[in-house]
Amino acid sequence: MAKDTQVLYKEDAKYPNLLVAISDSPEQLYYKGTWQDELFENCLAVVGSRHMTSYGKRATEQLVGEVARAGVTIVSGFMYGVDATAHKAALEAGGKTIAVMPCGIERIHPEHQKDLYQSILETGGLILSEWDGSAMPAFWTYPKRNRIVAGLCKATLIVEAGLKSGSLITAELAKKFGRKVFAVPGPITSEVSKGTAKLLQEGALLASSPNDILEYYDKKALFEKKPNFFHSKSGFEPIEQKVLEVLQRESLEADLLARTLGVSAAQLGTTLSLLELQGIIKQEGGKYYVN
Amino acid sequence: MLIKVPSALHIGLETVGVDVEINMASRGLPGFEIVGLPSKAVDESRERVRTAIVNSHIEFPAQKITVNLAPADIPKEGSFYDLPIAIGILSAVLDFRIPEKTLFFGELSLDGSLRHTKGALLLALFAREFGYKHLFVPKDSVNEAAAIPEIKVYPVRHLAEMVEHLVGRVQLIPVSKPQSLPDAETHPEFDMAEILGQEQAKRAMEIAAAGGHNILMVGSPGAGKTMLARALPGILPSLNETESLEVTKIYSASGNVKAGGGLLSTRPFRAPHHSTSLVGLIGGGSKPQPGEISLAHRGVLFLDEFSEFPRSVLEALRQPLEDGYVTIARALRRVQYPAQFMLVASSNPCPCGYLNHPKKPCICSPREVQKYRKRASGPILDRIDLHVEVPAVAVDDLAQNRQAKQGELSAAIRERIQRTRNSQQQRFREEGIQTNAEMKNAHLKKYVQLEPEVEQILRQAANRFQLSARSYFRMQKIARTIADLEDVKEIELKHMAEALQYRPKIHDEE
Numbered sequence: 001m002a003k004d005t006q007v008l009y010k011e012d013a014k015y016p017n018l019l020v021a022i023s024d025s026p027e028q029l030y031y032k033g034t035w036q037d038e039l040f041e042n043c044l045a046v047v048g049s050r051h052m053t054s055y056g057k058r059a060t061e062q063l064v065g066e067v068a069r070a071g072v073t074i075v076s077g078f079m080y081g082v083d084a085t086a087h088k089a090a091l092e093a094g095g096k097t098i099a100v101m102p103c104g105i106e107r108i109h110p111e112h113q114k115d116l117y118q119s120i121l122e123t124g125g126l127i128l129s130e131w132d133g134s135a136m137p138a139f140w141t142y143p144k145r146n147r148i149v150a151g152l153c154k155a156t157l158i159v160e161a162g163l164k165s166g167s168l169i170t171a172e173l174a175k176k177f178g179r180k181v182f183a184v185p186g187p188i189t190s191e192v193s194k195g196t197a198k199l200l201q202e203g204a205l206l207a208s209s210p211n212d213i214l215e216y217y218d219k220k221a222l223f224e225k226k227p228n229f230f231h232s233k234s235g236f237e238p239i240e241q242k243v244l245e246v247l248q249r250e251s252l253e254a255d256l257l258a259r260t261l262g263v264s265a266a267q268l269g270t271t272l273s274l275l276e277l278q279g280i281i282k283q284e285g286g287k288y289y290v291n
Numbered sequence: 292m293l294i295k296v297p298s299a300l301h302i303g304l305e306t307v308g309v310d311v312e313i314n315m316a317s318r319g320l321p322g323f324e325i326v327g328l329p330s331k332a333v334d335e336s337r338e339r340v341r342t343a344i345v346n347s348h349i350e351f352p353a354q355k356i357t358v359n360l361a362p363a364d365i366p367k368e369g370s371f372y373d374l375p376i377a378i379g380i381l382s383a384v385l386d387f388r389i390p391e392k393t394l395f396f397g398e399l400s401l402d403g404s405l406r407h408t409k410g411a412l413l414l415a416l417f418a419r420e421f422g423y424k425h426l427f428v429p430k431d432s433v434n435e436a437a438a439i440p441e442i443k444v445y446p447v448r449h450l451a452e453m454v455e456h457l458v459g460r461v462q463l464i465p466v467s468k469p470q471s472l473p474d475a476e477t478h479p480e481f482d483m484a485e486i487l488g489q490e491q492a493k494r495a496m497e498i499a500a501a502g503g504h505n506i507l508m509v510g511s512p513g514a515g516k517t518m519l520a521r522a523l524p525g526i527l528p529s530l531n532e533t534e535s536l537e538v539t540k541i542y543s544a545s546g547n548v549k550a551g552g553g554l555l556s557t558r559p560f561r562a563p564h565h566s567t568s569l570v571g572l573i574g575g576g577s578k579p580q581p582g583e584i585s586l587a588h589r590g591v592l593f594l595d596e597f598s599e600f601p602r603s604v605l606e607a608l609r610q611p612l613e614d615g616y617v618t619i620a621r622a623l624r625r626v627q628y629p630a631q632f633m634l635v636a637s638s639n640p641c642p643c644g645y646l647n648h649p650k651k652p653c654i655c656s657p658r659e660v661q662k663y664r665k666r667a668s669g670p671i672l673d674r675i676d677l678h679v680e681v682p683a684v685a686v687d688d689l690a691q692n693r694q695a696k697q698g699e700l701s702a703a704i705r706e707r708i709q710r711t712r713n714s715q716q717q718r719f720r721e722e723g724i725q726t727n728a729e730m731k732n733a734h735l736k737k738y739v740q741l742e743p744e745v746e747q748i749l750r751q752a753a754n755r756f757q758l759s760a761r762s763y764f765r766m767q768k769i770a771r772t773i774a775d776l777e778d779v780k781e782i783e784l785k786h787m788a789e790a791l792q793y794r795p796k797i798h799d800e801e
Contacts, residue, residue: 006711050656051652051654054647080656080657080658110656110657110658111658112515112657112658112661191652253680253682254490254792255489255491255492255682255684256493257487257488258490258491259488259490264490264492264494265490265491265494266494266773266789267785268490268491269491269494269788269789269792269793270785270786270788270789270792271788272792273752273788273791273792274748276750276755276786276791277748277752277755277788277791279755283796284681285646285647286647286682287647
């Protein structure tokens with residue numbers, strides 16, 4: 001075992017109660033970071049597709065950020081996509097987060113997220129695994145890992161999931177353990193929203209704002225005051241206002257925006273740059289959003 | 292008997308004088324030899340000259356003929372020594388005087404006719420520099436050489452005709468004016484108006500064409516990147532006089548001017564495949580030849596599937612992109628070719644190509660995307676002025692739009708660009724550059740003065756978008772071009788803001 005790795009057995013008093021409660025709780029947990037019992041008081045599992053859409057990303061950032069800020073620990077699987085976004089959103093909001101690895105405790109997987117791994121540890125979060133050493137993840141380790149993610153938490157939030165996905169497995173586990181399942185509604189045309197739609201049909205709770213989740217934890221969102229552009233219309237040029245109105249409804253590519261508003265690409269380019277510079281809109285994956 | 296005929300030697304785009312010395316000895320066994328480091332092509336000149344003379348119904352002298360190409364220590368190449376050697380021998384046989392201040396140039400065919408020979412323009416330039424007045428070249432090469440008005444250029448069809456002229460029986464008439472070429476007007480595959488949607492990419496293309504800027508298009512397969520690039524020649528103005536001479540020199544030296552062709556007026560558009568070798572792209576070989584980047588001088592180098600080019604090949608573009616020329620050094624020689632081209636590159640956003648595609652899911656992991664993006668290094672991307680995304684367009688959207696609004700025709704855009712280029716030429720008339728893209732830092736200081744508020748927005752952007760120092764300056768050049776397109780003297784805030792739309796977006800992720 002590496003120097004910074006520690007182990008906790010099922011018999012230990014510190015071993016989280018919620019995890020003991022599940023049928024096949026792991027015999028031991030290897031972990032990196034500082035174990036604090038408060039960390040496990042209020043946990044929310046956040047899982048979703050690796051191939052999240054830009055909508056999924058924004059939804060994760062918006063929901064998870066506020067929930068973490070309110071003091072709920074975000075637990076996820078450290079995979080790229082929704083997992084990584086959830087970890088990051090929690091860290092950015094100054095919250096705590098726990099990553100449950102699908103591989104041996106000594107391995108960082110996926111490796112290119114080394115920076116995130118470090119940040120989780122530096123901000124008082126934990127890296128967990130039920131396996132020692134640096135074994136590679138395998139097909140069967142993911143569902144195993146998922147039972148810990150679901151098992152640690154009072155509730156699980158599914159952001160985007162296809163019909164056949166690991167996220168649905170996690171949701172099933174959460175239900176089996178008698179925990180709450182939240183799902184983020186998505187466009188019916190999106191492949192990665194079909195799984196969440198199914199969950200909602202089956203009775204999962206709808207998560208459309210941070211408070212939907214926080215209520216369950218008896219907490220309230222400490223919304224950071226964001227400037228509301230539509231109350232202070234005076235500061236904007238007419239074209240800027242039009243752009244913001246359209247973007248508020250729907251995120252769009254520059255070309256579509258130009259076509260919708262009937263302005264030249266040159267004029268629109270100027271407007272977008274200026275709004276972006278003021279941090280009012282943001283460009284991601286080719287589309288523009290209101291921040 | 293010793294005869295001297297002046298000639299020349301091309302090394303890259305430079306030309307140095309060579310004396311063709313011919314000694315005809317009555318003593319000794321009859322023979323014909325060439326010394327002075329002739330290459331294979333020059334050495335074989337013996338057979339062409341002998342046969343061409345015989346086929347011109349002139350008796351080949353049964354003497355020991357020695358030809359020396361002086362200076363003897365520089366290797367000689369090319370087939371154009373045929374004519375000076377033949378004229379030298381014939382002047383002894385037929386007893387005529389070799390005219391003064393005259394150069395002969397051209398490859399002989401076995402029947403005595405003259406073939407189109409590469410390098411005629413270079414020779415004409417050499418002739419002007421060293422005070423030669425007359426130049427005899429193959430008829431097919433005459434338009435090329437006649438681009439230099441100070442020299443009298445005579446078209447020669449056949450060796451016999453040449454001899455008739457020299458003995459005074461017939462008078463060859465120099466061409467007065469190079470004929471314009473029938474292929475001067477090109478018809479690009481697509482008109483900009485045919486490309487539906489892609490407003491932003493089209494606008495970026497226009498800016499790039501106006502200022503000679505490099506541009507990178509990133510988008511899914513089928514989004515229209517190649518179509519945009521192929522439509523580019525239609526909005527590029529023709530070469531001006533200076534540029535035309537520069538370009539034709541390279542084409543002449545590498546044998547790329549067609550028979551009968553003269554000065555080129557259309558901007559080159561080169562689209563090498565991604566399997567092109569380093570030497571093919573940059574130039575080289577034991578006798579350094581210009582590569583694609585030099586053949587694209589003053590024109591467009593289109594690298595489709597940019598990320599598929601081997602990294603070593605792309606990295607080699609760095610220096611020419613910055614300097615506008617390339618120096619190729621080989622053991623024996625060192626050659627400099629101009630390479631002031633406009634790089635147009637296109638690339639997919641990820642290996643599968645469908646990242647951010649509205650319909651098709653992307654199957655790449657972030658790691659794969661990262662790796663794919665890294666194929667073109669930061670320094671190379673940093674040297675590309677305009678970065679633009681070419682999003683995939685939904686077909687039904689476009690069909691609707693087709694009736695709604697037709698885009699601007701290439702011809703109209705081209706007119707605007709021509710005007711912009713003219714004003715740039717006017718601005719830089721004393722700097723030896725032609726476009727905004729070529730500006731060095733000293734030029735920026737002189738010609739791009741930013742109002743405080745404009746500079747502030749640029750600084751703000753540099754912080755927020757993490758622009759490198761190099762992009763910081765590139766943004767100023769693009770803003771200059773945008774202002775030029777509007778025919779405005781001062782760069783305004785809106786120009787700079789628009790320029791920022793085309794910043795390198797690679798750092799934005801994460």
